[in-house]
Amino acid sequence: MLNTSDCQTGFTWHNWGKNLTANPSCYCTPKSKEDLPGILQQAKNEGKSIRVLGGGFSWTAMVPTDGFMIDMTKLNKILSVDTVKQQVTVEAGLAVGQLSTALSGDQYKLSFATETVIPWITVGGAVALGCHGTGYSQGTVSDLVVAMEVLLADGTWRTFSAETDGEEMMDIVRVNLGALGIIYSVTLQCVPRFNLSAVDDGTQRMKDTIGDIKNLVTSHDYVEVFWFPFNENCWIKTWDKTDKPITENDPTWGWDEMKVYLEINSFGKRLMGWADKWPWLTPYVMKFISGLMPQQSVIAVSSLVFHYQLFYMPVWDMSYCINIPNNDFSLVQKAWMQVVKRIEEWKEQGKYPQNMVLHTRYIKNSSACLSPASGEDHTCCIEILTYTGNNRPVSDYQTYFQQVEQDWIELGGKPHWGKAIYSVDKLKSMYGQNMDAFLQVRQQLDPEQVFMNDFLRQVFQLPSAR
Ligand SMILES: Cc1cc2nc3c(=O)[nH]c(=O)nc-3n(C[C@H](O)[C@H](O)[C@H](O)COP(=O)(O)OP(=O)(O)OC[C@H]3O[C@@H](n4cnc5c(N)ncnc54)[C@H](O)[C@@H]3O)c2cc1C
Numbered sequence: 315m316l317n318t319s320d321c322q323t324g325f326t327w328h329n330w331g332k333n334l335t336a337n338p339s340c341y342c343t344p345k346s347k348e349d350l351p352g353i354l355q356q357a358k359n360e361g362k363s364i365r366v367l368g369g370g371f372s373w374t375a376m377v378p379t380d381g382f383m384i385d386m387t388k389l390n391k392i393l394s395v396d397t398v399k400q401q402v403t404v405e406a407g408l409a410v411g412q413l414s415t416a417l418s419g420d421q422y423k424l425s426f427a428t429e430t431v432i433p434w435i436t437v438g439g440a441v442a443l444g445c446h447g448t449g450y451s452q453g454t455v456s457d458l459v460v461a462m463e464v465l466l467a468d469g470t471w472r473t474f475s476a477e478t479d480g481e482e483m484m485d486i487v488r489v490n491l492g493a494l495g496i497i498y499s500v501t502l503q504c505v506p507r508f509n510l511s512a513v514d515d516g517t518q519r520m521k522d523t524i525g526d527i528k529n530l531v532t533s534h535d536y537v538e539v540f541w542f543p544f545n546e547n548c549w550i551k552t553w554d555k556t557d558k559p560i561t562e563n564d565p566t567w568g569w570d571e572m573k574v575y576l577e578i579n580s581f582g583k584r585l586m587g588w589a590d591k592w593p594w595l596t597p598y599v600m601k602f603i604s605g606l607m608p609q610q611s612v613i614a615v616s617s618l619v620f621h622y623q624l625f626y627m628p629v630w631d632m633s634y635c636i637n638i639p640n641n642d643f644s645l646v647q648k649a650w651m652q653v654v655k656r657i658e659e660w661k662e663q664g665k666y667p668q669n670m671v672l673h674t675r676y677i678k679n680s681s682a683c684l685s686p687a688s689g690e691d692h693t694c695c696i697e698i699l700t701y702t703g704n705n706r707p708v709s710d711y712q713t714y715f716q717q718v719e720q721d722w723i724e725l726g727g728k729p730h731w732g733k734a735i736y737s738v739d740k741l742k743s744m745y746g747q748n749m750d751a752f753l754q755v756r757q758q759l760d761p762e763q764v765f766m767n768d769f770l771r772q773v774f775q776l777p778s779a780r
Contacts, residue, residue, distance in 0.1 A: 320344055320543065327383060329370045331702075336378035337426055338365075343385045347405075347498050350384075350465050354496070357382040358764065365767050366492045368439025369409065371432060372732035373631060375769035376443070376492060384496060386438055393499055395422050400458060403501040406438030410455070413437065414617035417504060424504040428452035428677070429620040438497045443488035443731040444685040446695055448675035449536045456488040456682050460502035464494060467764040474638065475501070486755050489684040491731060491773070493756055493765050509560055510536070510553040512617040514610045516604070520548040524650050528643045531676045539717075541672045542604040543657045544597035549607045553619055562612035576606075577646045582627055589669050596666035629670055632715050632734035633697035634727035635686040638676070645725045646694040650674065652721040653698060660714060667714030670699035683748035686728035695734065696722070724727070742775050 321769060323339035326731040328334065339362055342353045357364050362381035369387065370377065373718075377383065384405035393403045395417070396728040402424065404413055411433020417424040429749045430440055439445070461475035472495075487494060512651070520541050523530065531537045534555035566681045576582025589599045636649045653672050660667055675695045680687045687693040696719060700711050716736050719729075728744050729735045742749050753774060760766075 318568055320349055321356075324382075327367070327370070327378070329372060329377065331371075331373045331630070332379055333373055333702075334629070335383050336380070337382065338379055338381060340382045342382060343388050343448070345388045347389070350496055351469055353382065353384060354465060354467075354469060354764075358625060362489035362765055363567070363766055364496070366438065366496050366765075368407065368436035368442070369403045369434050371435050371439065372443065373734055374732055375767070376431055376732070377767075378769070379767045379778060386436060386496075388634065389437075389486045389498065389762045395424070396588040397422065397424075400424060400506065401501050402505045403461070403499055404437055404506055406441075406500055407436050408499045409434050410440055411438055411617075411621050414620070418507050418615050425507045425616045426455075426458060426502065426620075427505050428458070429617065430455060431621060432625050433621040433624070434673060437500050437502070438492075439732075441488065441500055442490050442492045442497065444680065444687070445680055445730075446675065446677055446687065447536075447595070448538050448677060448695075450531055450676050450692060451535070451676050451678055452686060453680045454489075454682070454685055455502075456685060457680050458502045458504075459484070459488050459500055460503050462487065462497055463499040465496040465498060467495060467760040467762065469562075473499075480503050483755075485681045486683050486752055489680075489682040489731075490752075491770060493685065493770055495765060507557065508616050509556055509613055510616050510624075511556040511558065511611070511613050511621045512551065514549065514551055514608050516547055516549045516609055518550055521552065521655075522591060523548050523645055528641060531643070532641065537676055538704070539674045540607070540655075540731050542600040542670075543654075543666075543668055543672070544661075545598045547604070551622070556613055558613050560615060561612050562614040562618070576603075576625070576627070583703055586627065586669065587704045589666070589701070590704050590706055591768065593664065593666045596669050597661075598667065604659060627670075627701055628703040629699045630702045630711065630715070630734060631697055631699045632719060633695055633730035634719070634722040635693045635695055636722065636725055636727045637679075637689065638692040638694055640691060643694075646696070649694070649696050649722055649725050649727065653696075653718055656714065656718055656721070665714075667711035668698055668700045670701050673697045673699070683752050684731075684745065688728075688745075688748060695730070696727075697730070705754065738769070739775075741773050 321342040327336045353667045364382045365379040389405040389407040391405045430445045433541045437557045444456045455621040463473045534552040538551040679689045
């Protein structure tokens, strides 16, 4: 039965990035598993489609619908922890940061081998889009999934698991873009709790670092490289497993200085506002911000290290996965230096479309069909960000982002599903047989396109069935 108190009409939804708006005919916030079948049935009775909402942190139009929008964030319990198998089963609306903090306490003493930086996204949203952190020997968050309980379009419950369905099927359903049904619960593989020795270093020259990137990435467990345009140096994070005792318990250690300067009295907003108003100031602002990045060395539990950033200014973000075949980093070096070249070219015209960081993370490839990091070997997740506060017009930076996207596509890159994508029409062919395998299962599970919206129809090149 549909609990009407959990559903409302006339609701206007916005995503975190404020680039998307939707007016769903019905916005539901289920509070228990038993609420879900009633909501599904009601949507079908009204001939409406459904999109499931996690935390709303995606920039792509995965969630908008004029049908039913189901907000999963009240379904946020840890259901069970199997300490022998080191697996945790949770409701899909639980935030990933809350989960890893709970697991790493003395009750369970568990960690995840990899996590996203952002702690507020839901487990369902992270899994559905193949989200990732860093770690050259680690896959994505979706690769940690061993089972998933899903409410299908026909109203039946189905648990997909590696044990009963096999890895081939799991690879099809893990990264699902919310197009197979409502994920109620997810079982994730954990590892024993571990500490990381985390070093932040801003003393290295950017060009030298990228020239020797293979050495850097292959000599640490986890690496991230940041570059604020117009700076000689980059900022490098390296994390290595250690048995040494913890020196840091404060959850805000990561970006302390930056946060203090930029958040107090909205100084960051004003600073970026000046760069918007007087674009020629951008290089000075970038130098100032780069100078704020901490130099430090701490030992902390992995969940604290992974979620190092707790303050995000409004940004536009595009991320592509660039392959690293046989530890050959030449495509990554090209992808990076093309961005540097583009930034210089635009500066020559007095324009600064990218006024935030260029960032890379390095992971093991994923076996999931729709993962942008699918395949053998390794992948670099490279991303560019620009500040969008102060109502900065999209036209200010769109052409630049499209140019960089084309550069990265020419290098064989595939986009993060949740971040900016301009070449939506190319996605189906980018994934080839992997996309065909996914679409076959999607067609079997949801022939009437209950879980579709216009964006996904464009991605899958599907005619409307409703
Ligand atoms: C500031 C910021 C930092 C970020 N950092 C990272 C990062 O470190 N690494 C990274 O990989 N990405 C990162 N992202 C991107 C973000 O993690 C992804 O877009 C993620 O999918 C958002 O999760 P969400 O819970 O907000 O889901 P939403 O954005 O609400 O939804 C994402 C998709 O998941 C589907 N979905 C969600 N829950 C369910 C469910 N229960 N059943 C079925 N489908 C479901 C939705 O239908 C949609 O297709 C960042 C984004 C922001 C804004």
